[in-house]
Structures are given as structure tokens and as C-alpha cells.
Amino acid sequence: MEMRSAEFKTRSVFAIHDGGLQKAMGMLRDGFVAKRTVQAAELPEFEQLREEAKNLKNHILDNLDHYLERYEAAVTAAGGQVHWARDAAEAREIILGICHRVGAKIVTKGKSMVSEEIGLNEALIEKGMEVVETDLGEYIIQLADEPPSHIIAPAVHKTKDQVSDLFEEAHGGPRKTTVPDLVNEARQVLREKYFKADVGITGGNYLVAETGSSVIVTNEGNGDLTQTLARVHIVTSGIERVVPRLEDVTLFLRLLARSATGQETETYTTFSTGPRRPDDLDGPQEYHVVLVDNGRSKMLAGRFRDMLRCIRCGACMNHCPVYGSIGGHAYGWVYPGPMGSVLTPLIKGLDNAYDLPNACTLNGRCGSVCPVKIPLPDLLRELRHLQHKQKITPSLQRHALSVWRFAATRPGLYHFGERIAARILAFAGRKKGRLRKAPLASAWTDSRDLPAPSGRTFLEQWQSQRGKS
Amino acid sequence: MNDPSKRRPRVGLFATCLMNVFRPNIGFSAVKLLEDAGCTVEVPAQQTCCGQPGYNSGDFDAAQALARQVIAAFEGFDYVVGPSGSCMATIRYDYPEMFADDPDWRTRAQSLAGKSFELLSFLHDELGVDRVGARLKTKATYHDSCSGLRSLGIKGQPRALLATVEGLKLKEMQDTEVCCGFGGTFCVKYPEISEKMVDDKIRNLLATGADTLLGGDLGCLMNIAGRLKRINAPVKVFHTAEVLAGMADGPGIGDAPQETR
Numbered sequence: 012m013e014m015r016s017a018e019f020k021t022r023s024v025f026a027i028h029d030g031g032l033q034k035a036m037g038m039l040r041d042g043f044v045a046k047r048t049v050q051a052a053e054l055p056e057f058e059q060l061r062e063e064a065k066n067l068k069n070h071i072l073d074n075l076d077h078y079l080e081r082y083e084a085a086v087t088a089a090g091g092q093v094h095w096a097r098d099a100a101e102a103r104e105i106i107l108g109i110c111h112r113v114g115a116k117i118v119t120k121g122k123s124m125v126s127e128e129i130g131l132n133e134a135l136i137e138k139g140m141e142v143v144e145t146d147l148g149e150y151i152i153q154l155a156d157e158p159p160s161h162i163i164a165p166a167v168h169k170t171k172d173q174v175s176d177l178f179e180e181a182h183g184g185p186r187k188t189t190v191p192d193l194v195n196e197a198r199q200v201l202r203e204k205y206f207k208a209d210v211g212i213t214g215g216n217y218l219v220a221e222t223g224s225s226v227i228v229t230n231e232g233n234g235d236l237t238q239t240l241a242r243v244h245i246v247t248s249g250i251e252r253v254v255p256r257l258e259d260v261t262l263f264l265r266l267l268a269r270s271a272t273g274q275e276t277e278t279y280t281t282f283s284t285g286p287r288r289p290d291d292l293d294g295p296q297e298y299h300v301v302l303v304d305n306g307r308s309k310m311l312a313g314r315f316r317d318m319l320r321c322i323r324c325g326a327c328m329n330h331c332p333v334y335g336s337i338g339g340h341a342y343g344w345v346y347p348g349p350m351g352s353v354l355t356p357l358i359k360g361l362d363n364a365y366d367l368p369n370a371c372t373l374n375g376r377c378g379s380v381c382p383v384k385i386p387l388p389d390l391l392r393e394l395r396h397l398q399h400k401q402k403i404t405p406s407l408q409r410h411a412l413s414v415w416r417f418a419a420t421r422p423g424l425y426h427f428g429e430r431i432a433a434r435i436l437a438f439a440g441r442k443k444g445r446l447r448k449a450p451l452a453s454a455w456t457d458s459r460d461l462p463a464p465s466g467r468t469f470l471e472q473w474q475s476q477r478g479k480s
Numbered sequence: 481m482n483d484p485s486k487r488r489p490r491v492g493l494f495a496t497c498l499m500n501v502f503r504p505n506i507g508f509s510a511v512k513l514l515e516d517a518g519c520t521v522e523v524p525a526q527q528t529c530c531g532q533p534g535y536n537s538g539d540f541d542a543a544q545a546l547a548r549q550v551i552a553a554f555e556g557f558d559y560v561v562g563p564s565g566s567c568m569a570t571i572r573y574d575y576p577e578m579f580a581d582d583p584d585w586r587t588r589a590q591s592l593a594g595k596s597f598e599l600l601s602f603l604h605d606e607l608g609v610d611r612v613g614a615r616l617k618t619k620a621t622y623h624d625s626c627s628g629l630r631s632l633g634i635k636g637q638p639r640a641l642l643a644t645v646e647g648l649k650l651k652e653m654q655d656t657e658v659c660c661g662f663g664g665t666f667c668v669k670y671p672e673i674s675e676k677m678v679d680d681k682i683r684n685l686l687a688t689g690a691d692t693l694l695g696g697d698l699g700c701l702m703n704i705a706g707r708l709k710r711i712n713a714p715v716k717v718f719h720t721a722e723v724l725a726g727m728a729d730g731p732g733i734g735d736a737p738q739e740t741r
């Protein structure tokens with residue numbers, strides 16, 4: 012997918028004035044957030060589960076090579092095949108290779124953020140294949156020709172009316188206006204495709220090292236049809252998604268649904284292990300897993316390792332007031348919100364996504380709900396640090412910081428400056444107690460008054476009352 | 481009281497930059513509350529800023545330079561107390577992190593962090609203050625500022641103390657824990673997003689019907705007050721310490737000198 016994070020500022024302003032988007036975002040806030048709060052409160056051990064999940068993920072990351080080897084061996088033993096992709100291009104090549112070999116014409120897809128990350132759809136379509144997204148949200152944005160705006164609710168920015176319009180145009184009417192009618196219409200269109208599909212591609216929420224199984228979690232059951240009805244099943248997943256044992260999956264399942272949508276559990280959780288066995292009634296003839304690195308092993312070695320714990324639940328964006336104000340598209344690539352503001356610069360380059368780590372108040376709400384306790388604000392600050400060191404930060408800001416540092420490390424000078432500022436601003440605001448405009452402060456005063464000081468600084472008054480200490 | 485010795489605890493007051501320039505009344509309120517609670521208060525002249533603007537802008541070098549200055553100015557006190565969750569969270573949580581690779585300064589940073597507190601949590605949790613003598617007839621609502629809430633666990637303390645202010649009724653707003661859009665330099669780097677966030681905050685605040693907004697961080701309060709004044713909403717804004725000290729009888733933040741109660 013085209014990378015447009017450099018346009019963050021313009022796109023965010025545009026989003027703030029998009030009425031439809033704002034309506035949709037309000038529903039997200041009131042829905043997912045409210046439900047998560049209830050679910051977390053109803054499970055007494057929720058906080059303890061977060062700690063356990065964090066520790067288990069850390070253990071996995073410490074022994075990632077070991078578990079990945081075990082996983083590959085188990086997949087092979089079950090008759091499947093593991094492919095290793097160093098980057099997005101290699102991942103696309105591998106998948107195109109498989110599709111080409113089996114003569115694929117129609118490819119169905121379950122929801123997979125890794126396939127978005129590697130830009131898979133464009134590559135398949137370019138080679139003449141018909142690609143059908145089967146997750147309702149993904150299907151909607153495919154019709155709209157837009158990228159996802161949320162990692163678990165990709166079409167959350169669309170209102171019902173907009174979906175009605177899209178469906179009417181794509182399916183030829185009559186126009187459906189209720190949610191059940193719209194869902195039914197999509198179902199009928201998709202059903203046909205499942206049976207005709209040559210290749211079904213899904214993500215993999217968890218890859219179980221012990222059994223070689225891949226696990227998907229959906230609310231629509233579309234992933235199951237995608238992976239069982241096609242001749243060939245391809246799983247795309249990041250290398251960090253492996254878990255040691257089958258029972259470890261339950262820990263993450265308990266956290267995932269509650270954190271993501273505020274459900275106790277998702278409707279469908281499906282385990283796939285290898286291709287169809289001789290006495291199986293259905294299932295694919297071939298089973299492939301494409302394990303994508305794409306910057307992950309580099310993160311493993313550095314100070315952004317914590318980010319690899321991410322289970323892609325979306326809680327951080329649901330709770331982010333910046334995301335809630337501007338939606339997902341402003342972030343300019345496939346991963347939006349706090350997790351995207353960390354991942355995008357790491358995968359696509361610090362200078363290609365300057366704004367993402369900066370457009371954050373570091374209010375900490377994301378980190379406080381993350382089910383695997385990723386310290387997202389600290390990671391964002393660390394990215395700012397790297398940007399500063401690599402001089403990617405605008406020179407005006409670096410200059411201002413050095414002036415500030417020069418003054419602030421000289422208390423006499425700093426206090427003198429504060430006294431002058433207090434006097435000038437107090438004089439300017441003496442009638443109203445506030446200023447509507449102030450020199451060099453238009454970014455503040457364009458939308459807010461500036462409360463005016465009363466005249467003398469605290470230190471000045473204190474010292475004249477009680478003397479210096 | 482935590483201090484085992486009989487003498488009055490010696491508190492160094494951290495006079496935050498914004499308070500020093502824009503709202504000295506908060507500083508004097510803090511001094512009054514601390515002295516009423518039996519502390520000796522001093523205000524070291526060698527202090528400036530806690531360094532957070534540098535730290536959050538990625539200039540870790542500058543932040544360290546400021547941290548060293550604060551540590552040197554305050555390490556001789558029994559306690560360091562400031563009327564801001566944000567600055568005090570920087571001292572308490574970020575200073576030790578900043579010196580991860582420098583054992584000497586790390587030790588000094590940790591020792592300072594251990595005795596640094598935000599004003600109200602210090603009064604309530606450390607000194608055991610559970611009531612104040614102030615009166616203010618008002619219907620107020622309280623905004624939980626982010627650093628204080630999430631880094632220092634400030635939530636119950638201001639409410640417990642406000643509950644003892646005669647005449648004050650607290651009505652909670654929806655999403656009181658959601659950021660107001662200030663975020664230090666964020667509000668001037670991304671003014672449109674910040675404006676959207678403060679408008680959301682103000683919608684929830686006005687829905688309570690409160691005539692006063694209270695909070696524990698002047699940055700957030702200036703942001704919300706500035707926007708309230710711009711849209712001509714008749715809500716007064718005070719720092720919680722001003723109310724608790726009985727010093728909220730003057731103009732609110734951003735109000736004209738004659739606009740007293």
C-alpha cells in the first residue's frame with residue numbers, strides 16, 4: 012500500500028472536518044471503549060492476565076528462534092510447509108509463486124493485517140487474479156478502494172448510508188438500508204466466491220509451536236470458509252506470533268476479545284493443522300505458512316523489542332483521543348493509532364513518518380489498556396529521541412530547544428526572562444485577564460485565549476516576602 | 481506522618497514554570513496547605529524547569545542537564561513537593577530512567593525520586609491530611625490530568641479533600657480521565673487536533689452544569705480555560721490547591737481582575 016504518512020497534518024485536519032467520519036468515530040468510542048471497561052471490571056483476574064501475557068510474550072521473544080524452529084518442524088510433520096520472508100517483497104514473491112503454480116484465478120482472503128503490510132492485494136491483482144476480501148469490513152473497504160482505518164474494524168470510518176451506496180453500486184441494487192439486509196447481501200455474494208476460490212489466504216493470530224497449528228479468531232466465520240473451501244490455504248503471519256503450547260492460546264484469547272471489542276470471546280476461534288488428511292471430509296489440499304520478518308528481527312535486537320508483544324487487538328487506538336479525533340487514514344499506512352505510530356516509523360523509516368510519534372500528548376491511556384502492557388508512550392518518546400539525534404526533527408524546533416536549554420540551565424537568566432514575560436503579558440491582558448492574540452503564540456491563540464499573568468512571578472513575590480533561600 | 485523525627489519536615493517547593501509566571505496564587509496556596517500541615521517550606525532559587533519539554537521532544541541531553549540542576553537544588557530537603565502531577569511525575573519516574581547509564585547520577589536521581597511528590601497526594605497520602613478548613617459555594621467538576629492520574633495514581637486524593645470544602649458540590653463529568661488536548665508542545669504543534677480534543681472535554685464539562693472546573697495541572701487548566709473564554713462559556717477555572725487553601729476568592733484562570741466571585 013502506498014505510504015502517505017508524510018501528509019499526516021493535512022489529512023488530520025481534513026478528518027476533523029469530515030462529519031461522517033466524526034459520527035462513526037463517536038460510535039467507536041462509545042461502543043468498544045464502554046464494553047471493554049465492563050469486561051475488564053467483570054473479570055477479577057484481568058490485570059493479572061495482562062501481567063502473565065506480558066511475561067509469556069517476553070519469554071517467547073527471548074527464545075524466538077527456538078520456538079520458530081519447533082513450529083516449522085511441527086508444521087512439516089503435519090504435512091504443511093513453512094516459508095520464510097525477510098521483507099514484504101519476498102513475502103509477495105512466495106505467495107505469487109504458490110498461486111502461479113496452482114493456477115489460481117480466484118483468491119479469497121480472511122482478515123490479515125500482515126497481508127496489508129506486505130501490499131499483497133495489489134500484487135495479486137496485478138498478476139490478473141480476482142481477490143475477494145471476505146471479512147465484511149475488509150469487503151466494504153475493498154469496494155471503496157480504501158485502506159483499513161482500524162486494525163480490527165477496518166471500515167469503522169464508514170457510516171451505514173455510505174455502505175448502502177457502495178453495495179448498491181457494486182451489486183446492482185435494490186438499495187438495502189438495514190444492517191441485517193446489508194450483511195445478507197454481502198453473504199450471498201461472498202458465498203459463491205468461497206466455492207470457486209483456488210487459494211484462500213488468512214492471517215494467523217497465533218502459531219502454536221507444539222502442534223504446528225495456526226489459529227484465527229473472527230466474528231463472522233468468514234475465515235473458516237476461506238481456509239477450508241479453497242484448494243490451497245496460505246497463512247500469512249509475523250514471526251512474533253508463535254506461542255509455545257496449545258494451552259497458551261487460551262491466555263491470549265481471554266485478553267484479546269475483551270480488549271478488542273469488549274466481548275467475552277469472539278464468535279469463532281479456529282485451529283488449522285496441516286492440509287486435509289485422508290479421512291477428513293473437507294479442508295485444503297495444500298497448507299502453507301508464510302512467516303514475515305519485515306523489520307521484526309531488527310526490533311528484537313533493539314530498544315523497541317516491547318512492541319513485538321503486540322497481539323493486534325486495537326485497544327490502544329480505541330482509547331486514543333488523537334485517533335478518536337482524526338480516524339485511521341490520517342496515519343497514512345496500514346497500522347494507525349498508537350501501535351501504528353510506533354510500528355510505521357520502524358518499518359517504513361523514521362523520516363518517512365515524522366509526525367506519527369510526535370502527534371501524541373503522551374497521555375498514557377493506550378499503555379494503560381494494552382493487554383500485553385506495551386509502554387507505548389515511552390516507545391513514542393524514544394522515537395522522538397532518535398529523530399532528534401538523527402536531526403530529522405525540524406531545525407526550528409531544535410533551535411528553540413537549545414535556546415530553552417541555554418536559559419533554563421542559568422537560573423538567574425531564566426527567572427529574569429520569566430519576570431519580563433509575566434510583566435508584558437500582564438500588561439497586555441490587564442483589562443480582560445486574557446489575551447486574544449500574542450506574538451509568536453498564534454498556534455495557541457488561533458483557537459484559545461491566553462490567560463494573562465497577574466504581574467509579578469511567584470519567585471519574585473516569595474523572595475521579597477521571605478528572602479532568598 | 482512519615483518522618484520519624486519530631487522536627488517539622490523540611491519541604492522544598494518545586495515552583496513550576498507555568499505557575500511561576502501565570503498563576504503565583506497556586507504557589508502561595510501550596511505553601512499555605514503545606515504550612516498548615518506542619519511543614520517548613522523553602523523555595524530554592526537555583527531551580528528552573530524540570531526538563532520535561534526537552535525530554536518529551538526527544539532532546540534527552542537537555543533533559544539530563546535540567547534534571548541534574550533540579551537534583552542538586554533539592555536533594556538536601558526531606559521532601560520535594562510541587563503543585564503539578566506532570567512535573568512531579570517527570571522527577572519521580574523519568575529522572576531515574578534518564579540516568580540509566582550513569583550509576584552516580586542514577587543513585588542521586590532515585591533518591592530524589594523517592595521523596596518527590598505531587599502536592600495533594602503528599603498531603604493526603606504522606607501526611608495523612610484528610611480535611612481542610614476552606615469554604616466555597618459552588619458546583620464544580622474535576623478534570624483528571626493524565627500524568628498525575630496514570631503515573632502517580634492521583635484520583636481519590638483531590639476528591640477526598642474537596643469533599644471537605646464547605647459548600648462545594650462535585651459533579652463528575654463523562655470521560656473525566658480523557659486527555660484535554662494540552663500535551664505540552666503538542667497543543668501548538670498540532671493545534672487543530674488539540675482544539676478538537678479540548679472541545680470534546682468542554683462538551684462533557686458543560687453537560688454537568690458545573691460553574692467551576694478544577695484540576696491539578698496548570699497546563700491543562702490554561703488550555704481548557706483559554707478555550708472556555710474563547711467560546712464565552714461562563715465557567716470559572718481554578719487549580720484544586722487554590723480552592724483547598726481557601727484562596728479561590730480572586731479571579732479564575734483567564735478571568736478579568738474584576739471578575740471575582
Ligand code: SF4
Nearest residue numbers: 321322324325327381
Ligand atoms: S499495542 Fe497493545 S493495545 Fe495496541 S494493538 Fe497491540 S496489543 Fe493491542
